[in-house]
Every structure is written in structure tokens, then in C-alpha cells.
Amino acid sequence: MRKSIEVVMAEELGLADVLAKGASDEREVTLLVVTLMMMLYTHRHLKDDVFITEARAVVNGLQNDALPLKGLGPLLNGSEDEATALLTETSVMGMKWSVQRDVNYRYSKKAEDRFMSYFFETYLFAVFGLSAEGRAFIM
């Protein structure tokens, strides 16, 4: 499962550089992979699929650790301190499925604002919105 998500991240989201840092900063990559996994499996959030259970265990294991974010500073066009602050706000911590589910299944302006307050979700939306294929997909 993780491998196929990483392929999407590298080929479609331009995150190959961030993934390449996986060996040195596994936690950062894991959080991004789990966020995208949550996007892909919003409809199965209540099913105890093995990969979801495993992801939850991994994320729980990260809860108490500091979150160094060495690769995301340039990506966010900001400092690494800012990036670190942003990641501690990530929806993945605590596996907040409602962040992504609400904009899909119970859309409201409030749900949109909440979604946009998380940086990786916002990044995913920007990639979609700026991609000609993405826009063509919804036409």
C-alpha cells in the first residue's frame, strides 16, 4: 500500500525530493504518506483495513516524538521552524478523518476552512486545482 502511495506522491505531486529524504527523515515522509492514504480511503475510515490499522499504530508511535521537518521548509517557501509548527498542526496526528470527510460528504464553508487550515491537505488541493488534468477531470 505504502509503495503505491509513494509512487503517486513522486510522479503526480512532485514530492520525489521529499520522499528521497525518507532514509534520513522517516517520520516526515510517513506523515505525508498517511495523509494521502487518508485522502484515498476516506470512504473506508470505519473499516479496520490492515493498512489503516497499521498507519494508526505508526502515527500513535509518533505522537510523543518531536517532529523535525528538514525537507519541507523550501517546499513551503518558509523556514524549517515554520514548517515544524505547521506539521504539529497536521490532521494526521490523531487521525482526524473528519477533516477530509467533511469537505467531501458534508461540505460547508466551515469544513472548507478547517480543511484549508492543514498544510498538506491545502497542498493537495493546490496541486489538483493547478493541474490541467485535475480540472479536466471534474468537467
Next chain:
Amino acid sequence: MAAPAKANSKPASSTTGTKQFQFFYSRTCFRGMNEWYKHLHTESKDRKKGQKSVLQH
């Protein structure tokens, strides 16, 4: 036969129309984004399967 429109009914305001359009457009974008990522994921998995089957032959 359709009932005639009430004489005192308010015409739809353009602001309301714009807001409604924005609401439906945003909702469509979010749903579309979700489906698009699922589509990319499926496509990527299919490509991988295709590569494997080519290698096997």
C-alpha cells in the same frame, strides 16, 4: 398546466445566485479532488501491474 407565478414573489437576487454557485462549485471541486486522487492511485497501480505482466512475457 403549471400554476402561474405569484405576483408578489421575490425575484432571485444575483448575490444569492453567486453564493449558490460558489457553494456548488467548491463542493464539486472537493469531491472532484478526492476522486481524482483515487483515480491517480488506481492508474498508478494499473501501470505497475502492466509493467509486471510485460516483464513476465
